Amino acid sequence: MKPAHRVLVDCQALLRRWPSEDELEQFKGQIAFQQLLCSLFEQTRTVEEEDSAAAIERSIEYLHEHYAEELTVQQLARQANLSVRQFTRLFKRATGKSPIGYLTAYRINRSKEELLSGGELLHTISRNSGFKDTHYFNRRFKQIVGLPPKQYARFRGYDTKIVTLHYVGLRRDYAGMATGDG
Template structure:
């Protein structure tokens, strides 16, 4: 009886009753808080992306001018400090790096579609020296402005770096499932291993696929790398072009109007001796917020007609269908 009386007394204790319902109260509070918190996070992402888009539109409108980070921060309507961090978080690169890539992307478009002289193009995209422009263009695109124009904006092939340039990782590899989000039977996919977040210059390793597949690079160079993929349709589907508030073209992800591009990236990927890294790339249509693809894209029509898409690339990558 004594035990029963104490039990009854403890149940009647107000403090006990208060804590007895605490788990239910916490659960109810969490259920009410989480959606609001998630909505707040989504709102902040939308605000950040809108600010970055304003800055990118300013870049397009003033490619020929000497823009500063202060100019871009004012266009984004944020302080210089917050704008720089926000831009890096949203796009993956700094504002200056993004602007430099846009200048070269615009130069590619002008070289492929207009008879403008190289010197005039360099000035129109913000370079004071045609020599500096030609050097940066060649390093990023993989060919000189003159050759790029002569090839009508296409690359006949994309060669990876010579094996002697960097040591190779014995018994190491990198495998990747490459998937087209929207299946395109006319698409060809280029996959390359690059040193930075923008695909430019010669890749350390590369492969060309005719469909979604798994690609493996054996014995890649050691270090930190980014894996980039881009697909170009062999068909004649038009590229989607978007205009910013100032009227600047945002059709960034096709070198030519008939060359739509889907993109995907992963990294940084740390490659070490004796290990195999793996990742997955799901290609989607390029967005305005994605840094431009600077490397000259393959002439996929010629590539397809000559049947040069291989099941094994120069670096020894093996391709197998993705389940």
């Protein structure tokens, strides 16, 4: 039975029993009222679940478009019009990962593409992938991929330009661009 038809049937049953002197009919009227409320709640819940699924899908698209930017779960939840807890639960149900876990994996996959295309400095690749700190990028890359980025690129047949000079607390990449230690 279609949801709208179910509500109509429940309303009709309620109206038939409502103005009755018979206690049994009054009781049946109360049951009909409860069934009506239940039907309305089920419809609302279904609509909310569909809206939530669409919101999560939009969040995933947003992550894919803005992965190089600084993103927070709070920001993503706010955009999805969900609480952080509800957003995290629904996101994990949809993707199998937490929002930050998904974002990190996506960033690593994008960095793998850049590593294999060659020509970019590791520092540039880590920044392009959304990692502020090259050392953190190296650590996370190795945790997820099993190899450091340089070895991964070599293993795949490419070599990257990874030149780091430590001088007065600054790291300088091959292009001479200074970056802080943090």
